[in-house]
Structures are given as structure tokens and as C-alpha cells.
Amino acid sequence: MNDISNAFDIRSATADDVAALTEFGARTFYESFAAGNTAEDMAKHLASAWHPDLQNREILDASIDTLLARDSSGALAGFAQVRDNVAPEGVAMSRPVELWRFYVDRPWQGRGLASTLMNAVFERARARGGRELWLGVWERNERALAFYRKCGFEKVGQKIFVVGTDPQTDHVMRRLL
Numbered sequence: 001m002n003d004i005s006n007a008f009d010i011r012s013a014t015a016d017d018v019a020a021l022t023e024f025g026a027r028t029f030y031e032s033f034a035a036g037n038t039a040e041d042m043a044k045h046l047a048s049a050w051h052p053d054l055q056n057r058e059i060l061d062a063s064i065d066t067l068l069a070r071d072s073s074g075a076l077a078g079f080a081q082v083r084d085n086v087a088p089e090g091v092a093m094s095r096p097v098e099l100w101r102f103y104v105d106r107p108w109q110g111r112g113l114a115s116t117l118m119n120a121v122f123e124r125a126r127a128r129g130g131r132e133l134w135l136g137v138w139e140r141n142e143r144a145l146a147f148y149r150k151c152g153f154e155k156v157g158q159k160i161f162v163v164g165t166d167p168q169t170d171h172v173m174r175r176l177l
């Protein structure tokens with residue numbers, strides 16, 4: 001694979017990034033999952049998760065790290081959020097940190113940005129004092145499942161994630177840090 005590490009930079013979000021993150025997060029969620037959900041469930045989910053007030057709060061929240069990957073023009077290419085959060089019921093973990101959201105824009109998928117962003121996530125999670133990193137991923141999201149396995153995550157359980165009104169099964173995966 002070509003070295004693309006100079007083609008983008010990864011840094012923490014600031015309050016100046018709220019509008020861009022809200023637009024990017026809503027758009028990438030829609031593009032990733034619109035085909036697998038009804039329009040009503042999608043609209044309900046987007047309204048509940050993506051609003052400048054919410055992203056402003058997330059960026060200012062000390063228990064959350066928001067990492068932005070930007071291309072050389074300054075446009076967002078991906079983002080990740082990690083947060084202090086216990087693992088779902090039934091999954092025992094010591095010093096867990098959650099990989100809450102992880103999105104790479106379509107033109108950047110399959111080009112190595114995701115792996116570089118994941119390494120930045122590992123670094124942040126360790127800096128938070130984490131020993132184990134966990135995440136929830138939709139059981140039907142084959143590409144993300146393959147990517148997370150490639151990054152060393154393994155399935156340790158499952159949980160429900162509600163999109164709009166639709167309760168969906170997420171695999172819970174974890175990796176030692």
C-alpha cells in the first residue's frame with residue numbers, strides 16, 4: 001500500500017470544529033446505514049445524535065476524546081471518538097475504554113487512513129489509563145467487522161443498539177491495549 005501518512009493529519013477536535021463534525025458525522029452515518037434502515041428510523045436517529053449542541057458538548061467533555069483526520073485541503077476525511085465507559089452487562093473488563101464512533105469517508109476507505117486513525121485511538125485510550133478497548137458494531141456491518149478483526153479485536157458478547165425505533169444487534173468486540 002502507498003504511504004499516505006503525509007496526505008492527512010490527525011488531531012483533537014476543538015470548539016471551532018463543531019459545525020464540520022456535525023455535518024460529517026450525520027452524513028457518514030447516513031451514507032453507511034441508510035440502505036439498511038427505514039427513512040423514519042434514520043431521520044429519528046440522526047436527529048437524536050447529530051446536532052451542533054451535542055457535538056459541542058462532546059468536544060468539551062473531558063471524558064471523551066474526539067480525533068479528526070483532515071486531508072491536505074483541511075476537509076474532514078474521518079473521525080473517531082473514545083470515551084470512558086464500562087463494558088456492556090455480562091462482559092467483564094479491566095480499565096475499559098470505549099471506541100464509541102469510528103468513521104472514514106468513502107473516498108478514503110481502503111487506503112490505510114483507518115489503520116492510522118486506529119493507532120491514534122490506541123494511543124489516546126492508553127493515555128486515558130485504559131487496558132482494554134471495546135466497541136459495538138452492527139452484526140450486518142461486514143466491512144467494519146473485517147476491519148476490526150484485522151486490528152486485533154475479537155467478539156466477546158453482544159448488545160442492542162436502537163436506530164430510531166429499531167432494536168439492532170451489535171457485536172461487542174474488545175482488544176487489549
Ligand SMILES: CC(C)(COP(=O)(O)OP(=O)(O)OC[C@H]1O[C@@H](n2cnc3c(N)ncnc32)[C@H](O)[C@@H]1OP(=O)(O)O)[C@@H](O)C(=O)NCCC(=O)NCCS
Pocket residue numbers: 028032102103104105108109110111112113114115136137138141142143144146147150
Ligand atoms: C469501517 C471502516 C472504518 C474501515 O475502514 P476501511 O478503510 O474501509 O478498512 P480497510 O479497507 O482497511 O479494511 C476493511 C477490510 O474489509 C474487507 N471488506 C471490504 N468490504 C467487505 C465486505 N463487504 N464484507 C467483508 N469484508 C469486506 C476489505 O477487503 C478489508 O480487508 P483486507 O484489508 O484484508 O482486504 C470504514 O469502512 C468506514 O468508515 N465504514 C463506514 C462507517 C462504519 O461502518 N464505521 C464503523 C461503525 S462501528
